[in-house]
Amino acid sequence: MDSKKIGSIKEASFYGMLKASMLFCLFIITIVGMFSLSLSYIMMKSNEENLSNVLISNITQKENRLEAMCKNLARIMESKLADEDKIKSMELKIKDEQDVSGFIILDDKGKVIKASQSYVGLLNYDFSKKSYYKKAINANNTIISDPFVSNFSKKVSMSFVTPFELNEAKAFMVLFISPDFIQSSKEVKDIKYYVAWNNGEVIFSSDSRNNSDIRLLDSQIIYNMRNGNFKTFMHRDSNANKYTLTTIRADESSSTYVIIQHSIFANLDVFKGIIFISFITIVLLLMFILLFSARNSGIITKYINILLTKVSKIEQGNYDLSLQDLYPYKEVNDFMNRFYNMAKKVNQREQELLVYNEELKASNDEVTEMISTINKKEREKQDQYIQIIHALLNLIEIKDEYTAGHSKMVTIYALQIGERLNMEYNFHINLERLRVASILHDIGKIGIAGNILNKPGRLTEEEYEEIKTHSIKGYNSLKEVKNLKEETVIIKHHHERYDGKGYPDGLKGDAIPLGARIVCVADAYDAMTSDRPYRNGMAKEVAIKELIKNKGTQFDPFVVDVFLNCLDVTHTEAALSDLNGAVALAVKNR
DSSP states (O other): OOOOOOOOHHHHHHHHHHHHHHHHHHHHHHHHHHHHHHHHHHHHHHHHHHHHHHHHHHHHHHHHHHHHHHHHHHHHHHSSSOHHHHHHHHHHHHHTOTTEEEEEEEOTTSBEEEEOGGGGGGTTOBOTTSHHHHHHHTOSSOEEOOOEEOTTTOSEEOEEEEEEEETTEEEEEEEEEOTTTTOOSSOOTTEEEEEEETTSBEEEETTOTTOOSOOBOOHHHHHHHTTOSEEEEEEEETTTTEEEEEEEEEETTTTEEEEEEEETTOOHHHHHHHHHHHHHHHHHHHHHHHHHHHHHHHHHHHHHHHHHHHHHHHHTTOOOOOOOOOOSOHHHHHHHHHHHHHHHHHHHHHHHHHHHHHHHHHHHHHHHHHHHHHHHHHHHHHHHHHHHHHHHHHHHHHHOHHHHHHHHHHHHHHHHHHHHHHHHHOOOOOHHHHHHHHHTTTGGGGGSOHHHHTOSSOOOHHHHHHHHTHHHHHHHHHTTOGGGHHHHHHHHHTTOOTTSOOSSSOOOGGGSOHHHHHHHHHHHHHHHHSOBTTBOOOOHHHHHHHHHHTBTTTBOHHHHHHHHHHOOHHHHHHHHTTHHHHHHHHHHTO
16 A cells, blocks of 8 residues: 655645635736726727727818818819919818818819819829729719829828819819828827728728828728627737737718727736736735744644643543643634543543453354354355266266367367456456356256267257257256356357357347357367267368358357467367366355
């Protein structure tokens, strides 16, 4: 037996309190941490939502103002002023408007017929293939174009387009918008925002004023844009390779979306501060826990030592104890009082046991004598049982010498199979019962006429039917012996076939007891390889081929495979000399 390490109660109580206190502190720290994270999340979410409201409001106001300006410019073009005065008037109106970079006027064919000073180079340029021109042809009001890269600024931009009448023909006022018109003048630390089209194309970005190509947002953001006009969620932005809190809000007037992103781990100073404060807090808590655990474990061990002193006195035979000392704890006083009462009862009980001891000695002598008598009778019964088995073996030899020798060989083969099944395949076969069943498997042949058993020629059909009764006769002759119930079942069914065509009951497959399937293979192999009055035995190799040939029909295939693996002639011949002694030993140990 392995020895276990024995520790002291002081150590156990100290470490027990230490663990409990640390678990409690860990619970408190977890609750506070979760509360802090939740509060931080709520604050960041609220901040983002407020910022999105401001940006949407800002964008909406600018869009309304720019739409109104585009219409005003169209009205100037519809006025009766001279063309030169119209252009000057419109130039003055956009001069102080930082969000407008210029304008052009298209005729109904999409050709540029007028332009502001900054876009004079576009005169006579064909805009008929522009998507916003095609969109404006069927529109009756101002439209906002899809984002595009301006050939002049090389930045992502968009335009306001207003249709109007010019010389009794349809024309279009195109107002080019500055790429920076959505940029907020207020810098927000660790927060980025984008304005994007509904396909995820970024129009404006707070972190890149000089962006010259259309970028796509993270796929998760695009998915949430298309599944709600307003949403806040946490995710890992694959483009930025950061964990962010993202808020999406739709601008319905322009079919665009404002996306606010806050990098959760961006402000390292805050996290360093939190880590430092947490470290100091944990150190202080650990110091408090250590002091608390040491003090309380000391109190426990103090009274344990007092109890040990009292127990030592009892161990020395001194039961004359009384409650003289009072302790500062009610529970300790109650415990000590009960301990002293227990000591008195132990003393009283010890005196009673001295009297009972003498009575037990007398009773023990009587029991010893009874056990001796029972053992003697049991040995006599075992001797009688062994004598019966040997008598049965003698009867077999008297009736048919071949049958007796055959039974011994069948026993050896059957035990080889059983041992292999137990050791290598984790079966639980009772080898002692298998041994006795194998020895007695042909005991029913005692009831068969000798002239049939020893007939040198071929048996008639009636004689063969008589031979077939030996298994049921063997079963009937032994079934009343209580110690042979399992053996008699094997004896009865050892001539059943795996395909169900055997006798006496025509059992099939696993319905046949395993012991009977084992004896069936061992019986057939020895019968084929043994000399009989009317024929010589087969060669070992021929008998093996017959076993293989009849797997699945006459024999259990698995039992045949196991038997062929363990078949060893040398071992079989050596085992034969010890068989009689082994049978006697098995019965004795039953």
